[in-house]
Amino acid sequence: MSDPDVPENKSADSVDDVVGSANEGLDAAAAARADVPPADGAADAVDPDLEAFAAAERDHPGTFLTTEQAAAAADAGTEPVAATDAVGPAEAYVDSTGPVPADSIDTSVHTTSVADTAYAAPAVDSAAETQVVPAEPVAPPPVVAPQPIFVQAPEPPRELGNRATAGAIGLLAMVSFAILYLGAILGIGAVEGTVTVENVGTAAVAPLSTWSFWVPVVIFYIAFWLLGAIINRGRWGHWVIFGLFVGAAAYGGHLLGQLFQAPFWRLTPTEAVELLEQQAFAPLAIAAFLFARELTIWFGAWVARSGARKKELNAEAQAEYERTLEAGPSALR
Numbered sequence: 584m585s586d587p588d589v590p591e592n593k594s595a596d597s598v599d600d601v602v603g604s605a606n607e608g609l610d611a612a613a614a615a616r617a618d619v620p621p622a623d624g625a626a627d628a629v630d631p632d633l634e635a636f637a638a639a640e641r642d643h644p645g646t647f648l649t650t651e652q653a654a655a656a657a658d659a660g661t662e663p664v665a666a667t668d669a670v671g672p673a674e675a676y677v678d679s680t681g682p683v684p685a686d687s688i689d690t691s692v693h694t695t696s697v698a699d700t701a702y703a704a705p706a707v708d709s710a711a712e713t714q715v716v717p718a719e720p721v722a723p724p725p726v727v728a729p730q731p732i733f734v735q736a737p738e739p740p741r742e743l744g745n746r747a748t749a750g751a752i753g754l755l756a757m758v759s760f761a762i763l764y765l766g767a768i769l770g771i772g773a774v775e776g777t778v779t780v781e782n783v784g785t786a787a788v789a790p791l792s793t794w795s796f797w798v799p800v801v802i803f804y805i806a807f808w809l810l811g812a813i814i815n816r817g818r819w820g821h822w823v824i825f826g827l828f829v830g831a832a833a834y835g836g837h838l839l840g841q842l843f844q845a846p847f848w849r850l851t852p853t854e855a856v857e858l859l860e861q862q863a864f865a866p867l868a869i870a871a872f873l874f875a876r877e878l879t880i881w882f883g884a885w886v887a888r889s890g891a892r893k894k895e896l897n898a899e900a901q902a903e904y905e906r907t908l909e910a911g912p913s914a915l916r
Contacts, residue, residue, distance in 0.1 A: 604642050608635035737907045740900035745890040749811020752889075756882040757804035760833070760874055764800065765790060767870040794843035802836030803829065803875050810879070816890030822883025826876050833875030837868045 612631040768790050772778030778786040790796040806829040814821045841862045847855055862868055 600643070605635045605639045608638035611638075737904060740897065740904050742897045743893040745816045745886065745893050746812045748889045748893075749814075749886045750808045752882055752886050753804055753807040753811060756807055756878045757800060759882075760803045760878055761796075761800045763874045763878075764796065764867075764871060767867055767874070768796070771866055771870075793840075794846075795837075795840040798840035798843055799833055799836030799871050802839070803833045803871075803878075806832035806875070807879060807882070811883075811886050814883075814886075814890075816893050817887065818891075819884045819887035822887060823880050826879035826883060829879040830872040830876030834868055834872040837865075837871040838862055 609631060612634050616631070765787065769778055769783065769787060772786055810822070810825055810829055814825070838859055841858060842850075842855065845855075845858060850858065
């Protein structure tokens with residue numbers, strides 16, 4: 584009687600084939616990883632064990648996943664990947680004599696939906712430069728040009744004149760001429776006998792109210808001041824020479840005073856000529872000429888001295904002005 588046929592354990596042979604295929608996949612993955620450098624950082628993140636199990640599942644479908652799970656993975660367009668928590672290393676299947684339980688395999692497939700994409704946080708580029716945009720355009724600040732510094736140039740000195748001084752000194756000369764002229768009137772009257780000790784006071788006051796006294800006095804002052812205005816800061820010699828004109832003016836003033844005293848508007852031309860002939864060589868006319876001539880010389884010396892002082896002041900001012908110009912604007916600050 585023959586022995587009964589013992590059925591072969593095909594399950595053990597299939598497991599050995601699966602384990603062998605897994606080991607070959609691991610060796611191929613290790614060789615590929617050693618020969619080809621990874622293209623990017625994503626290749627380093629792939630687990631070689633998962634690749635081996637995926638290759639074994641492709642060679643022998645239904646070994647690690649059920650038919651329904653494999654169909655669901657195919658519909659989702661993804662490869663069936665076993666979780667590392669449910670699947671152990673390849674050596675654990677060598678001693679296994681039975682199929683892997685389906686409950687220990689994670690067959691969940693994660694797909695990205697439209698909602699996940701809409702609510703996902705946008706990627707932030709940390710390298711992007713943060714720019715601060717002003718709310719309103721800012722106008723550039725106005726360019727302020729440096730203000731020029733204006734330095735006033737020094738004015739040339741104004742020369743000091745001597746005309747006012749000549750006029751003031753001329754007043755004193757006029758008073759002196761009036762006193763001398765009045766004394767000449769009293770002296771001539773005393774010689775003629777019209778002026779005595781008893782009436783000397785009356786005789787001295789009487790000429791002060793006549794044209795014949797004030798006309799020569801005023802003309803003398805005008806002539807003296809005009810000569811001072813012409814000579815100005817001139818030397819004393821000019822007064823000595825041109826003092827003759829002042830004496831002549833005083834002489835003419837005496838004659839004009841006699842005409843005003845007549846008065847001339849009541850005289851005929853013949854009477855006016857006779858009056859001028861009588862007074863032409865009168866002692867009082869000659870006295871007026873001499874007094875005016877001498878007073879012009881002595882008071883003119885005073886005016887000339889003042890003019891010399893004005894010359895010195897003008898020279899000093901001009902020298903200071905020239906020094907200021909040579910020093911430049913820095914000296915004016």
